[in-house]
Amino acid sequence: MFRELAEPLGRVLGGDTAKAFLPLGVETVHDLLRHLPARLQSGTEESDLGEILAEQKAAEKAGRVVDDHVAVVLKVARVARYDANGALARPEDDERDRKKFEKGRTRARLEAELTDHGGNVLKVTWFGKTVYLVGWKRQLEREERGLFVGKLGWFRTTPQLVNPDFVMIDKSGGFIGTEKKMTIARQVSKHPFLGLYRQSKGLPTWKISESLDLVLDSLAGVPDPLPDWVRAEAELPALYEAFLAAHHPTTRAEHADGVERIRFDEAFATQVAMAYRRADTARHLAVRRVRRAGGLVDQLDGRLPFALTAEQERIGAELETDLASPRPMQRLLQGEVGSGKTVVAVRAMLAVVDAGGQAVLLAPTEVLAQQHHESITRLLGELGAGRTLGAPDDATDVVLLTGSTPAAARKAALAKLATGEAGIAIGTHALLNATVEFADLGLVVVDEQHRFGVEQRNALGVRGDRHPHVLVMTATPIPRSVAMTVFGDLDVSTLRELPGGRAQVTTTVVDQVVRPAWVERAWARIAEEVAQGRQAYVVVPRIRAEGGEGASVEDMHALLVEGPLARIRVAPLHGRMTREAKQATMAAFAAGELDVLVATTVIEVGVDVPNATMMVVCDADRFGISQLHQLRGRIGRGSLPGVCLLLTGAEVGTDARERLEAVAATRDGFVLAEVDLKQRREGDVLGLSQSGGRSSLRVVRVLEHADLIDKARVLASQVVERDPGLTDPGVRDYVRQIELLAADDWSEVT
Numbered sequence: 169m170f171r172e173l174a175e176p177l178g179r180v181l182g183g184d185t186a187k188a189f190l191p192l193g194v195e196t197v198h199d200l201l202r203h204l205p206a207r208l209q210s211g212t213e214e215s216d217l218g219e220i221l222a223e224q225k226a227a228e229k230a231g232r233v234v235d236d237h238v239a240v241v242l243k244v245a246r247v248a249r250y251d252a253n254g255a256l257a258r259p260e261d262d263e264r265d266r267k268k269f270e271k272g273r274t275r276a277r278l279e280a281e282l283t284d285h286g287g288n289v290l291k292v293t294w295f296g297k298t299v300y301l302v303g304w305k306r307q308l309e310r311e312e313r314g315l316f317v318g319k320l321g322w323f324r325t326t327p328q329l330v331n332p333d334f335v336m337i338d339k340s341g342g343f344i345g346t347e348k349k350m351t352i353a354r355q356v357s358k359h360p361f362l363g364l365y366r367q368s369k370g371l372p373t374w375k376i377s378e379s380l381d382l383v384l385d386s387l388a389g390v391p392d393p394l395p396d397w398v399r400a401e402a403e404l405p406a407l408y409e410a411f412l413a414a415h416h417p418t419t420r421a422e423h424a425d426g427v428e429r430i431r432f433d434e435a436f437a438t439q440v441a442m443a444y445r446r447a448d449t450a451r452h453l454a455v456r457r458v459r460r461a462g463g464l465v466d467q468l469d470g471r472l473p474f475a476l477t478a479e480q481e482r483i484g485a486e487l488e489t490d491l492a493s494p495r496p497m498q499r500l501l502q503g504e505v506g507s508g509k510t511v512v513a514v515r516a517m518l519a520v521v522d523a524g525g526q527a528v529l530l531a532p533t534e535v536l537a538q539q540h541h542e543s544i545t546r547l548l549g550e551l552g553a554g555r556t557l558g559a560p561d562d563a564t565d566v567v568l569l570t571g572s573t574p575a576a577a578r579k580a581a582l583a584k585l586a587t588g589e590a591g592i593a594i595g596t597h598a599l600l601n602a603t604v605e606f607a608d609l610g611l612v613v614v615d616e617q618h619r620f621g622v623e624q625r626n627a628l629g630v631r632g633d634r635h636p637h638v639l640v641m642t643a644t645p646i647p648r649s650v651a652m653t654v655f656g657d658l659d660v661s662t663l664r665e666l667p668g669g670r671a672q673v674t675t676t677v678v679d680q681v682v683r684p685a686w687v688e689r690a691w692a693r694i695a696e697e698v699a700q701g702r703q704a705y706v707v708v709p710r711i712r713a714e715g716g717e718g719a720s721v722e723d724m725h726a727l728l729v730e731g732p733l734a735r736i737r738v739a740p741l742h743g744r745m746t747r748e749a750k751q752a753t754m755a756a757f758a759a760g761e762l763d764v765l766v767a768t769t770v771i772e773v774g775v776d777v778p779n780a781t782m783m784v785v786c787d788a789d790r791f792g793i794s795q796l797h798q799l800r801g802r803i804g805r806g807s808l809p810g811v812c813l814l815l816t817g818a819e820v821g822t823d824a825r826e827r828l829e830a831v832a833a834t835r836d837g838f839v840l841a842e843v844d845l846k847q848r849r850e851g852d853v854l855g856l857s858q859s860g861g862r863s864s865l866r867v868v869r870v871l872e873h874a875d876l877i878d879k880a881r882v883l884a885s886q887v888v889e890r891d892p893g894l895t896d897p898g899v900r901d902y903v904r905q906i907e908l909l910a911a912d913d914w915s916e917v918t
Contacts, residue, residue: 170901172390173198180386181379189379191368193866197383201411202430202866203376205363208423214313215240217284221327224320238329239317239364239373241337242282242290247308249301250277262302276301280308282316291328292316307344311336315362317372333372359416361423380415387411393898394433398883404429427867428876433902434868435880441906442656443884444894446498449657452635454496455525457610459488463522464551464562465515471549472511479665480512486661487516490637491523491611497637502646503663504837505801509641512663513613514544516639518551521564521591525610525636529594534570535743535770536615538751541568541594543776554589564591571598572747614640643801644794645837647845650870656881664838671781673803673810675832677788677825681817690784690813691732697782698736698763702808704782706766707799709790711742719786725766733764741767772798778806788814789824793844796831845871 175197178186186195194200209215220238249257252275278294278301294301308314318332336344365376392399392406399406405413405425413426459465469476476484483501490497503509517527529544531537545552545566554565567581567590584590588607593599640658651660678686694704706728708719725740739762741753750770756762758777765771772795783803788796796814804810814832818824830843870877887899894900 170198170393170905172387173201174905180383185371185375185379188368188371192366192371197387199866200380200383201415202434203365204414204427204430204867206366207364208361208417208420209239209241209315209364210361213241214285215242216286217242217282217288217290217327218286220320221288236320238320239315239362240282240290241313241315242284243313244280244308244311245283245289246279246281247305248279249305250279251298252276262305278305282314289326290316291323291326292318292332293328293330295331307336311338311344313337317374360418361416361420363415377415384408384411384415391898393901394436395887395896395898398436398887401883402432402879404432407433431867431873431876432880434865435873435877436884437902437906438865439656439877439880439884440887440899441903443881443888444903445657447888447892449498449635450495452496453494454637455523455608455610455634456494457491457520457523457525457637459492459519460522464518464564465522467551467560468515468518468548471551472547474667476511477508477665477667479663480508483512483661483663484515487512487639488519490659491516491519496635497611497639498658499639500651500658500660501639501641501663502651502660503641503643504645504666505643505798506805507663507666509643509663510540510543511547513615513639513641514547517592517611517613518564520610520637522562523610525608526585526588526590526606527592527611527613528599528606528609529592529613529615530599531594531596531615533743533770534572534596534747535750535754537568537570537594537596538747539754539775540615541566542755544592544594552592554584565589566592566594569593569595569598569604570747571596573598609636611637611639614638643798643837645841647838647841647871650841650845671804671807671809673800673812673835675800675812675814675835677814677816677828677832679817680815687815688732690815691728693811693813694764694782694784695733695736697811701779702781703757703760703762703777703779704764704784705771705780705799705802706764707771707783707785708766708768709787711744711768721766721768724786728764728766736763737761738764738766741765741770743768743770769795769799771802775802776805777802779808780805781808781810783810783812784815785813786815787817788828789816789818793827793831793840794837796828797835797837797840800831800835842871 173196176186177189177194177196177200180197181189189195189200192203194203217240220240224236249262251257251261254277257276275296276298278296280292282290282292294304314334314336316329316332316334318329321328321330338344363373363377363380365373367373367376387408390408392408394404394407404410407429410426410429413422414430415426417423417426487497487499490499501509501512513529517529520527529537529540531540548566550559551563552566553559553563555563565584567584569578569581569585573581573595581590581593582604585593586605586607593606598604678690680687694706697704706724708721708724710720712720712722721740721742725738729738739753739756741750741757743750745753753762753765754775757765760779769791780803783800785791785796785799791799800812803812814828816825816828818828827843830840834840868876887896891899894903
C-alpha cells in the first residue's frame, strides 16, 4: 500500500490543488489521509459556539497559531439588510430592490446574528450585489438553522464571520442553497459527519473533504500492509477501513477506532524499523576492547582532581561490558547539564586505546569540536601528549580535524590516524570524509546526537569487516517515550547525578517592558560580579541587527562597552568569526583575560569556565527550553553561586512566557524536557531536527501515546523474531518508509 500512499498529491488531485495543500504540510496521499479532522460536525447537530470561541482565545493567549476557519451549525436569531447608503431596508423593499437592481451592480450589506444553545452570539456580515443579498436574506429567514463556513474574526468584543459560505437546514435535516453552496451540503449529506479540517487560504474544509473522497476512492481494494496476526493482536481495523472511519465515520466511536489504527501505524513503522536495525547490529561483529589494568583509564582516574560520582562509575561499568563484547555497542548516554558525560566518554575512549584501537569524538560544530579538543587534552595532560619527551610510554596523541583545519595540520592529523599514532580524533563532519583512514577504529562517540541524522551517525560505523562500537551523547534530557521513538535502536544510559561541590544557580524572569529599571540593574549586577573577580555571559539571539528583530551581538556589545560596562573587558563571540578569532576569544575568557562575553548560542554546549557566575539572556523568549537550559549550564560550574536573568517582553500567560517561567522554576532537565515536548510539534522534535527530513509522525503525540508506542514496540520485536529476513512485503514497506524519510527521499518508494 505504501507505493500508493507515497504518491505525490499532484498526480491524484492536480497541481493547483496540491499547491494549496503545501501550507498544511501535506505533500503526499499519506500526508492527506493523516490530516485528520479537528472536529466532527453532524449535519443536524448544533455547534457549541462557546467551546469554539474558548479554544481560539486560549490559542491566542498562548501565542499559538490559531486555526480561524470554522464550520458551525447555528440558529438564525436576526437578519437585516442595508442599502448602499447604509440605511436599513424594510421587508417590503426587498422585492422592489431585487427587481430594480437585478441587472445592476449596486452593492449592499446583509447582517445576521447566529446563536447556539448557550446563548452565545456570532455576528455574520455579507457584502455583495443587492440581488444576491435579497435572496440570501429569504433563505436565512425561511429556515431556523444553517451551516456556516468562514474565517472567524472579531468586531470589537463580538465574534464575527465576513462573507461566509452557508447552506440552510430544513426541518427534515435537508439542505437548501445555490449549486455553488451545495458543495458543502453534498459533503454533509453524503456522510453522517462532516469533518472540520485545519484549512489554508483557498482550501476550505469541504474542499479538503472532497479531496479525501478522491484519494480514498483511489485506494479501494489495496491490501493492508500490516500482518494479519499483528492486526488481530492489537485489535485494529484494516487500514483502508481505518482511513474511511477517521474521515467519514458513521459514529464517533468508529472515528476513534480509525484514528487509533492510523496512530498505531505511525508508531509501528518507527518501532519495526528500529527493531530491524537492532537485529542488524546484533548480527555484526566488533573487536572486543577489554580494559587493561594499569592502563590509560587507571592513570586518568589517578590524576582526576575530583572523585567520580556513583552514576559515572555505574555507567562506566556498563560501557566497559559493552566494549568487551564481540557485538558492537550501540548506546545512548543522556545526562543533565554538568553531570560529567565527557569524563565518562573519555574513559571509554581510553579503554579502547588501551586495547589497541582508536576512538573518534564527532561534534556538530567547529566551536564545540575545538572546545572538546581543548578540554580533553587539558584533562589528559601528559597522557594525551603522544610521543613527546617526558610523556608515559603508553600515552596517545589527540588530533583535531574540522573543515577549517589548515592543510598542513590536516595532513599531519590524517597521517597520525592512518598509522595509529593518534589514538583519539576529535572533529566535525570532516571526519566522515572517505579520505579519512584509521589504523583500527574501535569506538565512535557522537556528541549532541539530536543534531545528527541516523545516516550520519552510521557513516563511520560501516567501514571495514568489523564494526566499531558506538556511543551517542546528548545533554538534552529525553522523555522515555521520545527515547523509544527516536533512539529505539540504542540501549540508554541516564546520568542524572551532578558532581559534588556544584553551586546553586538562581534564575529570574525579568519583564523588560514592565520593569525597564530591572534591565539597568542587570548590567550593574554584572559589574558587581566582575568587581569581585568573576565573569559573565550576555546571550543574544542574533549576530547583526539588520533584517530581523531582537537584540544582536554587534548592537549589544556596542551598547555595553559605551555605557554600563565601559570600564570592563567585554568581547563579542559568534559563529561568523574566523576560527582563529573564536579560539582566541574563548582562550582569553577561560584564562580570565576577558570579563564578559556577548555571545550567541555558540556557548550553548561544551564551554567550561568555573569562574563564570552570571548570565543575562536578552530576548529570552526567542530561545527554546532546552537551549535556555543548556545556556544556563554554562554558569555555576564551580563552587561560586550563579545568577541567570531571562530578559523578555513576552506577556504573562503566553506560551513564550510560560517557557521562561518553567526554566526559572527548576534546573531538572528531565522535567523541562516534558514541558518542552508538550509545547512543540512532534515533527520538530522527531523529524526535521533529527535528520533534515520530514517527520514520520503526524497523529502520534509521544507524551500522550506512550502506551501505544510501547505496544507497537513489543509487536515490532515479535515481527523481527518471526521474520528475521524481512520477507513480508508489507513490513518491508514500513521499514523503507522510515529509512527513506530519514534520508528525506520518499520519492524512492515509487
